Amino acid sequence: MILQHEEGAGPDSTSPNGTSPDGRPRLPALSVFAEVNERIRELAARDGGDGPREFVCECTDGRCAELVSLTLSQYDALRSKKARVLAHG
Numbered sequence: 001m002i003l004q005h006e007e008g009a010g011p012d013s014t015s016p017n018g019t020s021p022d023g024r025p026r027l028p029a030l031s032v033f034a035e036v037n038e039r040i041r042e043l044a045a046r047d048g049g050d051g052p053r054e055f056v057c058e059c060t061d062g063r064c065a066e067l068v069s070l071t072l073s074q075y076d077a078l079r080s081k082k083a084r085v086l087a088h089g
Helices: 029-047 072-080
Strands: 053-056 067-070
Touching (some): 029 072, 053 072, 067 072
Antiparallel strands (some): 053 067
Protein backbone atom coordinates (compact mmCIF):
# COMPACT_ATOMS: atom_id res chain seq x y z
CA MET A 1 0.00 0.00 0.00
CA ILE A 2 1.23 3.51 -0.77
CA LEU A 3 0.70 6.27 1.72
CA GLN A 4 0.88 9.70 0.19
CA HIS A 5 2.21 12.17 2.67
CA GLU A 6 2.72 15.87 2.29
CA GLU A 7 6.18 17.08 3.25
CA GLY A 8 6.23 18.43 6.81
CA ALA A 9 2.84 17.05 7.80
CA GLY A 10 1.89 14.43 10.35
CA PRO A 11 3.78 12.58 13.05
CA ASP A 12 6.97 12.23 11.01
CA SER A 13 7.36 15.96 10.59
CA THR A 14 10.29 17.86 12.00
CA SER A 15 10.37 21.26 13.56
CA PRO A 16 12.00 24.13 11.67
CA ASN A 17 15.25 23.53 13.57
CA GLY A 18 15.48 19.92 12.30
CA THR A 19 14.42 18.13 15.47
CA SER A 20 11.70 15.58 16.03
CA PRO A 21 8.57 16.52 17.99
CA ASP A 22 10.24 15.14 21.13
CA GLY A 23 13.33 17.32 20.56
CA ARG A 24 15.74 14.67 19.25
CA PRO A 25 17.79 15.59 16.15
CA ARG A 26 16.67 13.95 12.94
CA LEU A 27 19.12 12.19 10.67
CA PRO A 28 19.23 13.44 7.08
CA ALA A 29 17.89 10.05 5.93
CA LEU A 30 14.91 11.51 4.13
CA SER A 31 17.05 13.44 1.69
CA VAL A 32 19.38 10.47 1.17
CA PHE A 33 16.48 8.13 0.43
CA ALA A 34 14.87 10.70 -1.84
CA GLU A 35 18.16 10.96 -3.76
CA VAL A 36 18.33 7.16 -4.02
CA ASN A 37 14.79 7.12 -5.39
CA GLU A 38 15.60 9.82 -7.92
CA ARG A 39 18.53 7.72 -9.13
CA ILE A 40 16.29 4.62 -9.34
CA ARG A 41 13.82 6.66 -11.37
CA GLU A 42 16.55 7.93 -13.67
CA LEU A 43 17.91 4.43 -14.32
CA ALA A 44 14.43 2.97 -14.77
CA ALA A 45 13.58 5.64 -17.35
CA ARG A 46 16.61 4.56 -19.38
CA ASP A 47 15.31 0.99 -19.44
CA GLY A 48 11.98 2.12 -20.85
CA GLY A 49 8.56 0.79 -19.98
CA ASP A 50 6.38 1.64 -17.03
CA GLY A 51 6.53 -1.61 -15.11
CA PRO A 52 6.76 -1.54 -11.34
CA ARG A 53 10.11 -0.67 -9.78
CA GLU A 54 11.26 -0.97 -6.19
CA PHE A 55 11.72 2.39 -4.47
CA VAL A 56 12.96 3.01 -0.93
CA CYS A 57 10.59 4.13 1.81
CA GLU A 58 11.35 7.74 2.75
CA CYS A 59 9.93 7.67 6.27
CA THR A 60 11.95 9.01 9.17
CA ASP A 61 12.16 5.66 11.00
CA GLY A 62 15.85 4.79 10.89
CA ARG A 63 14.98 1.10 11.30
CA CYS A 64 12.73 1.02 8.23
CA ALA A 65 14.03 -0.93 5.25
CA GLU A 66 10.76 -1.24 3.36
CA LEU A 67 10.62 -1.16 -0.40
CA VAL A 68 7.66 0.31 -2.25
CA SER A 69 6.68 -1.04 -5.66
CA LEU A 70 5.63 1.81 -7.97
CA THR A 71 5.44 2.39 -11.68
CA LEU A 72 7.30 5.43 -12.97
CA SER A 73 3.92 7.11 -13.54
CA GLN A 74 2.94 6.54 -9.90
CA TYR A 75 6.33 7.79 -8.68
CA ASP A 76 6.10 10.91 -10.86
CA ALA A 77 2.57 11.56 -9.60
CA LEU A 78 3.80 11.46 -5.99
CA ARG A 79 6.67 13.82 -6.76
CA SER A 80 4.41 16.23 -8.63
CA LYS A 81 2.40 16.59 -5.38
CA LYS A 82 5.63 16.97 -3.38
CA ALA A 83 4.67 13.77 -1.57
CA ARG A 84 7.16 11.27 -0.23
CA VAL A 85 7.40 7.59 -1.08
CA LEU A 86 6.18 5.82 2.05
CA ALA A 87 5.48 2.17 2.82
CA HIS A 88 2.52 1.44 5.00
CA GLY A 89 2.92 -1.40 7.41
